[in-house]
Amino acid sequence: MEASISYLNLRDFSKVLLALSKIDDAVHWQMKRNQITLAALNSSKSGFATACLRQGFFEKYVFRPDPLQLTGFANETIEIKTQLRPLLAIFKNKLFESSSHPANAVAASVDDDTAMKRNVTVEQASFKLVTGRHNCNLTVKLSCKHGIVKTFRISYEQIESPHAMFDKANCHNTWTINSKVLRDLIEHFGQRTEELYLEAANDRLLLTSFTEEVVHNNDVLKQPTQTSVSIDGKEFEHVALTQGVPIAMSLREFRAAVSLADALGVDINAYYSTPNNPALFEIVKGPQQDVVVQIIEATIAPPDVNSKATAAAGAPTGTGARWYRSARTDGVLQQAATSRLTSMLSVPSPARPELNAITAAAAEPLAAADTSITSADIDAMPVEPEASVSWRSQSDNAAEPLFQSILFTNSEQQGSNDENRGSQGGGSISYYVDEMPNEEELEAFADDIDQDEEFGPTQRQDLQIHGIFSQSTQR
C-alpha cells in the first residue's frame, strides 16, 4: 500500500489523528482498494471512533497488497494496528504548505533568519507499508522545504480492526449544528468535567456537564458543579428531538468530536435515541465525502433524574413531545420527509424578537402539519403542539439572551417557564434545584472561591447569571 497526502489535506489528517488519540493510544488501519479507515476503540469499550478516508483525500493511492497480509477474500483488506504517539509526533509543530505557493514566497525569506522557528514546512507526506523479512513497518516520509526528507518508520502489528454497529435509522433524536458555535459553548464546561447530559427541554437543547470531586487547595468540593448550556433550536441547522429522559455519556469523546469538527470547519451531526443505546457524532467533509469521521459513544440514563420530570416529559421510551427545527427551511412550512431521520418541520416564525403572538399562530399551522407528519411514518407523536413549539411566551422580550445558564434557578424563572410549559406542568426545572448546593455549604467555600480564578465570584449565589454572555440581574 502506498499513499501520499498533499499539503492541502495534511492538516486535516493530523487533526483526525489527534481526535483518535483522545479515544485510545493505538489506531487500527484498515486499508482497502479505494479507502483507508482508521479506527480507535477505547479500553473500556465505551467509545469508538472511525475515520474513513476515501481515495479522493489522497494525492496518490496505490493498493498492491502482499498476499500474505490480506484478510478477507471478497474484499481485499489489510488490517494493522500502530501506536498513535509516534504518528502524532510526526505531525506536531509542522506547517503544511507548499513552498511554491505564492503566499509563502514572502514568508520564506523572512523565516530563514529569524532563528529557531521550529515550524518546518512540509509539502507532502507519503505513507508506505513495508513488508519484508527484517523491516516490517509503516514508513512515513515527509518531504519538507529545501529538499530535506524526514523518514519515520513505525512498527505495526497485524490485527483485526474493530467495528461498531449503529443503526442511524432508529434514532429519533438528531441534530446538526455549526461546530464553531458548539465548540464555543462547550468551552464553558469545566476542565475536568467527565460526564455530559443531553436533553431536549422546551425547544432548546440542554447540555449539562458534571464534574466529579475536584480537589482545590486541599478542599474537596463536596458538591459537584454542573454547568448547563442550553441552545435554542434556531441555532441548529437541523434538529429533531423528543422531549424525554436525558441521556448521559462521557464528555471526553464528545469534546474530541466537537474539536475535530471545528478544526475541519464543518458541521457536526448527532444521532441518538434512548439511554443505553449508543450515540453517534458524525463529521463529514469534502465534496465527495472524502472524510467521514464517526464517533460512537455508549450512553446511560442519568441516575438522578427526578421522577416528576420524567413523568411530565413522557415515558422513557422517548415518546414525549417532539419538536423540529430546520434552518434550511426557515419560514417555509414543509411536508415532512419520508425517512424518520431527516424529517423536518419548520414553523413559520416572524422576526425573532417579536414573537409574542406566536403561541397562537404556531399552534394552527402545526396542527395542520400534524396530520402530514403522521402520514409520513414517524413515531407516534402525542398531540401537544403548544408546549413543544411555542418558542416564546408573552413574558419573553427581545433582550433575552440566546443562551441561558441554568446553574441557579429562582422562582422568577420558574414562573415564566411555567407559562411556557402549558400542559407540561411547572415542575420540569425542579430537578435542577435539588442538585444545587444549599447556602450554608456555599458560605463555607465563599472565601476560597473568592480568591480562586476558576471558581470565582461567578459561582456566588448573589450574582444571578442569565446568559453566558450577559450578567443581568433582571430577568
Added chain:
Amino acid sequence: MFEAETTQLKHIFLSLRCIDFVKECTVEIYKKGIKFGVDESQSLDAHIYLQKPLFTDFKVGNISGDEDEAVYAFKIQLQPLLHCLSIYAESKDRMSSMQWDQPNPTGFMKRHGTRCIIRYHGKGDTFDWIIEDATGYKTTCELNTMEENDAMKTEFIASRTTVKVIMKSKWLYDALLELDNNLSDSLLIKTLPEKSTFALRSIGSISSTEVEYPSARNVLESFKTMSEYVHAYRFSLVRHALKALQASSKASIQIDENGLLNLQLMLLSPQGLSSFVDFKILPLNLNEGEDEQGSDWDGRGDSETDDADTEDE
C-alpha cells in the same frame, strides 16, 4: 593576577548557559581569553571560549609563558555564577528567538549600562565577578575556586577529519528534536559521498526516525566526506548540546577517523562579536569487541544478508 572588564554580559550569560549541565566547571585563563570547560562521564567534553574582543579590558599578569598555555586554571561551580548573571541578563525573552535584539521595555536594568569586572589574583583566591549597573546596583559574586585535577583532554586533530559539515544551527536543532521523540539511546550519523547525503537517524523501540539533508547550498553550507561512514553517539550526551544549538547561528560538525565528534557552535552577539561553544563526544562502540550495539545503520544485527525487501530505496 588577572583582571578583565566587559559590557557583553548578556552574551556571556547565554554562552555560559550552554554548558550548564554539570556541577563543576573548569576555568582556564589564557593570554587571549577565558575558557570554561565541563566534562561528563568521560565521554563528553564541552568548552566555551570567550575571546579577548569581548572584553573592553583584559589584563593577565606578568607571567611569561607561551600563548597556548593556560596562565591560571581552576575549578568553580557554575550555577552560582549563572544565577548572579541572570539578574542582569535575564529578561522576559527566555527561550525565544528574539533574545538578541529585542530591548527589554519594562526592566530597569538597561543592558548597555551594565559593566562587569572579573578578577582573579592567583591560586587560592576567589574568582570574582563585580557587576555594576548604570542605575547603581552593584553585585559582587565571589566564587570559591578548587584545584583542577586532570580534566579529560580529548584531542581532535584536524588533519584526520573524515567528515566535515557546516550548516545552520536551526536545521540541526530541528532534526535533533525530531529524533528525540523515539526515546532511543543512540544517534547515528551517516554520510554518503556519492549522493552527497548527510543523514541523522535514531532508532527507538517502536519507531525510528531519520532526517536526511540534501547538499543544497542554503541548507548545508559545506559538506565534505571521505567515504561512507556511519557513526553512533549516545543521545543523552548529544541532548546537552541542544540548548547551545538553540542559541547559536552556525554549527560545524567534524568527525575524525576514530569517530570522535566535534560539534562547534558559533554564538553571535548583536554587536557582531562571537563566542564559540565546542562539544567533543566520543562515539559508541570503539570496536573493542565488547560493545555489540553496533553502528549499523539499519538497526538490525549484522546477521545474514537481507532478502529482497519490498521497499524500493
